[in-house]
Amino acid sequence: MAFAAPNVILIILFTYRPLITNIYFSTLDWTLGAASATSVGLGNYVEFFSSPDAANVLGVTAIFTVTTVGGARALGLLVALALNQKLKGRTFARAVVFAPYVLSGVGVGLVWLFIFDPTYGALSWFLRSLGQISPQWVNDPKLALVMIIVVYIWKNLGYCAVVYLAGLQSIPPQLMEAASLDGATSFRRFRTIVVPLLSPTTFFLLITSLLSSLQAFDIIRIMTPSGNGTSTLIFDSYVQAFGSYNRAGYSAAISVVLFAGLLIMTAVQLRFVERKVHYS
Amino acid sequence: MRTKPAQDPPPRVRSLSWRNLGMTIAGGYIPLALATLVVFVPLLWMMMSSLKAPGEIVTTGLALLPKNPGPQNYLDATSTVPFPRFFLNSVIVTAVGSALKCVLAIFTAYALVFVRFPFKRVIFLLILVALMVPPQVSVLPNYVLIASMGGLNTYWGIILPGLGTAFGTFLLRQHFLTLPPAILESAEIDGAGHWRKLWKIVVPVSVPSIATVGLVTIVSEWNEYIWPLIVTDHPDMMTLPVGLTQLVNSDGSTQNWGMLMAGAVIVLLPILVIFAALQRYIVSGLTQGSVTG
Structure with missing residues (x-):
């Protein structure tokens, strides 16, 4: 018991306690650092959902989450299919593709910010050589969102690829051989054998990438500090409390909305997707 | 007569042919090389740029290698x-x-x-x-x-x-x-x-x-x-x-x-x-x- 106690106490104090404290904070009109706060009940939630910001923040969060979760998994599966063949150098390729996943989002964000620079970036050079003019990636809200989605997928697709590769390697080769003996084309084998047998992996990746996409912060903060067009729930929650507003209660309410969203999505997935996944 | 049923190679066995070679390259090596480059090039670009002189960065031309690599940055x-x-x-x-x-x-x-x-x-x-x-x-x-x-x-x-x-x-x-x-x-x-x-x-x-x-x-x-x-x-x-x-x-x-x-x-x-x-x-x-x- 004494062995486990320090860790368990730390987890309760810094992981579970904040969930409750956040709910309490979210009922306060409270400036961060101020000694006193007034209770406003659900006022912060009413303000958030009735402000034009809410539609924007929720929309950006939804677009960012759906595109990054979908994009990283789709591209990851393609790379995994290539990695699954007996090719020379595939161990090396696997390591290279996975590498961005372990890198600092701040460092990665800076590297890509340079590439996207409209005047001196490598991308602008490429566009110029095609006779195009580089758009203002950071200052255009729509393009800024596209930019952080691309970079986020770049950073995370190797993780999806390696997890999918493990899933592919667990498919018994006899199954594929039997199917090709029966004359199934490779696309048909992929659709009728690989995709269903990969569904536990897909489910696992869906949950883990959803969790990490909703928490994406460092790339957004470093590439688009103003959050113009890229303000997700987590970013808005940060800006409200620690940007120039110091609105702790309002920020806590946004955190609670984010956490509630996570809970609901995880529950829905467990309830509906799990049934489809375990067919054996 | 039926003693050697496995005599004929089953169709799934890939023989070394130009078609298979082409498929291995198109379906295997090209995607892998592409994925590796997409990861590798931005990081290489970062390393090289960090060693360039300011004049080589503030240019609309594109050169990977720094002319006079130095620690100035x-x-x-x-x-x-x-x-x-x-x-x-x-x-x-x-x-x-x-x-x-x-x-x-x-x-x-x-x-x-x-x-x-x-x-x-x-x-x-x-x-x-x-x-x-x-x-x-x-x-x-x-x-x-x-x-x-x-x-x-x-x-x-x-x-x-x-x-x-x-x-x-x-x-x-x-x-x-x-x-x-x-x-x-x-x-x-x-x-x-x-x-x-x-x-x-x-x-x-x-x-x-x-x-x-x-x-x-x-x-x-x-x-x-x-x-x-x-x-x-x-x-x-x-x-x-x-x-x-x-x-x-x-x-x-x-x-x-x-x-x-x-x-x-x-x-x-x-x-x-x-x-x-x-x-x-x-x-x-x-x-x-x-x-x-």
């Missing part, structure tokens, strides 16, 4: 912000934080597997569910608590809230469960207590798993951003990712790209080197959940 970065200090802070926070986390994970996993105590299942569940709780949601309450304890701009304030480890505990527990009970029985006959059994038997046979937890922890501590960003506002206490933020021109218009690439190299290179040397442990540690279900 690194010197500029260091004279603009206290980079050596950021680096030192990152090393301290990563080393102390990871070491403590590993010890806590070893203790907790040992207790969960080898010690009998009340509410064990509840405690295990508590740790398991904590894996799903997003740490980003906790920053405001933790900030208020740490600030009230006087922990802003201190090493312990940066390290403490992240110390409790659900990931490491879970991973080591999975490993300890696979150890044969027999290896502990002889020690029990000798009357060894838990402390001795842990350090003399369990830890020595679990070095690869502990290394995995350690490496994954080092990577995540080094890259940690939102918490150190909030809890430090004095440059002397900032870690590298937070310090790098200081280098970025916030209006976004005129960035000193050479200097920023030098900063990016300083934060990315140590992890790239560790990853290159020990990627098997790191990849298996980070993708563990997919295999254990």
Whole structure:
């Protein structure tokens, strides 16, 4: 018991306690650092959902989450299919593709910010050589969102690829051989054998990438500090409390909305997707 | 007549033909080469740019290699912000934080597997569910608590809230469960207590798993951003990712790209080197959940 106690106490104090404290904070009109706060009940939630910001923040969060979760998994599966063949150098390729996943989002964000620079970036050079003019990636809200989605997928697709590769390697080769003996084309084998047998992996990746996409912060903060067009729930929650507003209660309410969203999505997935996944 | 039914090669066996070679290249090598390049080129571009002179960066032409490679951008970065200090802070926070986390994970996993105590299942569940709780949601309450304890701009304030480890505990527990009970029985006959059994038997046979937890922890501590960003506002206490933020021109218009690439190299290179040397442990540690279900 004494062995486990320090860790368990730390987890309760810094992981579970904040969930409750956040709910309490979210009922306060409270400036961060101020000694006193007034209770406003659900006022912060009413303000958030009735402000034009809410539609924007929720929309950006939804677009960012759906595109990054979908994009990283789709591209990851393609790379995994290539990695699954007996090719020379595939161990090396696997390591290279996975590498961005372990890198600092701040460092990665800076590297890509340079590439996207409209005047001196490598991308602008490429566009110029095609006779195009580089758009203002950071200052255009729509393009800024596209930019952080691309970079986020770049950073995370190797993780999806390696997890999918493990899933592919667990498919018994006899199954594929039997199917090709029966004359199934490779696309048909992929659709009728690989995709269903990969569904536990897909489910696992869906949950883990959803969790990490909703928490994406460092790339957004470093590439688009103003959050113009890229303000997700987590970013808005940060800006409200620690940007120039110091609105702790309002920020806590946004955190609670984010956490509630996570809970609901995880529950829905467990309830509906799990049934489809375990067919054996 | 039917003695050699396998005489005819089944159609699935690929013969070496131009068509198969073409398919292997189109379906295998080209996608792999493409994926590798897409990852590799931006990082190479960063390294090369960090060694270029300012005139080579502020140009609309494109050249990968620097004409006169030099450390000027690194010197500029260091004279603009206290980079050596950021680096030192990152090393301290990563080393102390990871070491403590590993010890806590070893203790907790040992207790969960080898010690009998009340509410064990509840405690295990508590740790398991904590894996799903997003740490980003906790920053405001933790900030208020740490600030009230006087922990802003201190090493312990940066390290403490992240110390409790659900990931490491879970991973080591999975490993300890696979150890044969027999290896502990002889020690029990000798009357060894838990402390001795842990350090003399369990830890020595679990070095690869502990290394995995350690490496994954080092990577995540080094890259940690939102918490150190909030809890430090004095440059002397900032870690590298937070310090790098200081280098970025916030209006976004005129960035000193050479200097920023030098900063990016300083934060990315140590992890790239560790990853290159020990990627098997790191990849298996980070993708563990997919295999254990």
